[in-house]
Amino acid sequence: QKEVEQDPGPLSVPEGAIVSLNCTYSNSAFQYFMWYRQYSRKGPELLMYTYSSGNKEDGRFTAQVDKSSKYISLFIRDSQPSDSATYLCAMRGGSGTYKYIFGTGTRLKVLA
Amino acid sequence: EAGVVQSPRYKIIEKKQPVAFWCNPISGHNTLYWYLQNLGQGPELLIRYENEEAVDDSQLPKDRFSAERLKGVDSTLKIQPAELGDSAVYLCASSSRTARSEQYFGPGTRLTVT
Numbered sequence: 527q528k529e530v531e532q533d534p535g536p537l538s539v540p541e542g543a544i545v546s547l548n549c550t551y552s553n554s555a556f557q558y559f560m561w562y563r564q565y566s567r568k569g570p571e572l573l574m575y576t577y578s579s580g581n582k583e584d585g586r587f588t589a590q591v592d593k594s595s596k597y598i599s600l601f602i603r604d605s606q607p608s609d610s611a612t613y614l615c616a617m618r619g620g621s622g623t624y625k626y627i628f629g630t631g632t633r634l635k636v637l638a
Numbered sequence: 639e640a641g642v643v644q645s646p647r648y649k650i651i652e653k654k655q656p657v658a659f660w661c662n663p664i665s666g667h668n669t670l671y672w673y674l675q676n677l678g679q680g681p682e683l684l685i686r687y688e689n690e691e692a693v694d695d696s697q698l699p700k701d702r703f704s705a706e707r708l709k710g711v712d713s714t715l716k717i718q719p720a721e722l723g724d725s726a727v728y729l730c731a732s733s734s735r736t737a738r739s740e741q742y743f744g745p746g747t748r749l750t751v752t
Binding site: 568570575577618624625626628 | 669682
């Protein structure tokens with residue numbers, strides 16, 4: 527079993543839909559949780575990160591962490607065709623632990 | 639502010655040949671990472687530097703891979719000799735000591751070994 531599991535998709539949604547992307551993990555030591563967006567033939571771009579449990583909002587993006595369930599989510603509101611990309615979750619342990627474990631990524635297609 | 643710079647962007651070599659990748663991190667970022675990304679997979683850490691010191695190279699195949707960051711700024715990753723299975727994207731990333739969760743990636747070098 528991988529430490530971080532992520533559905534590879536593809537996930538196709540109509541423009542304007544709310545998108546929900548998810549990752550599950552097995553290592554209870556993970557404390558920091560990141561979401562990256564990766565366009566084809568580009569490097570990953572950090573969207574947002576959260577520490578421990580809770581929600582964080584940034585514009586159309588909301589990240590949620592449920593440590594009790596070992597489950598994290600990224601919600602995209604009012605999705606746009608420009609949001610079409612692969613979304614990677616990543617996580618690491620607490621202070622002093624700087625090895626990031628990435629999910630495989632979910633490919634998202636927002637249809638105009 | 640310039641982002642992480644990598645070169646070359648693409649490289650095609652024959653197996654058993656050597657290859658080198660170069661990375662220049664964001665100015666002031668003391669932590670530098672090299673990752674390998676296979677198609678349809680997430681990045682996997684090869685090596686992490688804190689300044690010029692390699693602090694985590696446990697995933698680096700040391701029989702054929704080597705890396706250096708001599709002055710604690712730019713870095714080179716080398717493969718010698720390359721194998722068919724090394725075909726992948728090699729990503730460099732950097733972060734600062736005060737914002738370790740903000741990791742910034744370069745565009746990557748796409749290596750094809752024939």
